[in-house]
Amino acid sequence: MTLDERNEDVRAIEAVIARQFASLSWTHDISADWSGFAADFLPDAQLYPAARPVQRQTVEAFIERMKGLQGTTLNSFKEVVLGTDVQVFGNVAVALAVCEMIENDADVHRGVEMVLLVKDEGAWRIASQAWDTESLSKPLPPRLLGLIDERLIGP
Template sequence: MESDRDKDVQAIRSLVARQFNSISWREGETPDWAAFERDFLPDAALYASARPLRSQTTGQFIERMSGLVGKTLHSFEETVLGSRIHVFGNVAVAVIACENVENGMETNRNVEMMLLVKDEGVWRIAAQAWDRQDAANPVTSQVWEPEGRSP
């Protein structure tokens, strides 16, 4: 029998999959910004890997990305490599290792971290931050667990 914790982990994995699907698009298409924004709390803060550090709302993120879609960024595919999800009551953190392919050729790996809260049975993202792989910080299996396994 599936425990409440297992159900929560699965619900968060589904949220992550929705997020990655909504922000991925092929040439000639656009991201599904409404679906992307739906999983965030209204005042959620996002922190990109760019420095200096700057907090942005989902609206600001969407506005910035929309300016790139079809201009310098013709396609974007984000794929989950694996994740670690820790749930305690109505709070959770998700560490997601992912691979991004921009314009069908430039591949990058990132680690995204989400702070999630559950309200009225629904998980929502309260904050999200991510950083890009580099020589000093490689994305390895020590960061995540393969999809389908939970801690």
């Protein structure tokens, strides 16, 4: 794999992650793009949310849970990528994404998403994804803070 090919793969994976986060965002007037969110996953992809004990979810179950929150406890939700670290080898990749979530236009949280991707027929798709949220007892370590593009941080 040439450096240009690797850089192209990294850009494509970063686009998948950015698209995924953007499609999951909604406001009072605009719904999330649920089909756009689901499109980047393989059919049997597994998600592992931050809640414990760990419970595997399908993409469909995750979407249904989020739809239930939209307009009830979460009137608005925005998730943006603050920085990534992507490692590619052939047709497999892992991506680490530091993100910011803004709930109800006020509550700001940061988290880390770990994404396993595979390239199939020229397109990168998500095979599995797990995430956790920063807290006072679990701050982002310096290495992950170093990935953050400060220009992308919200209000």
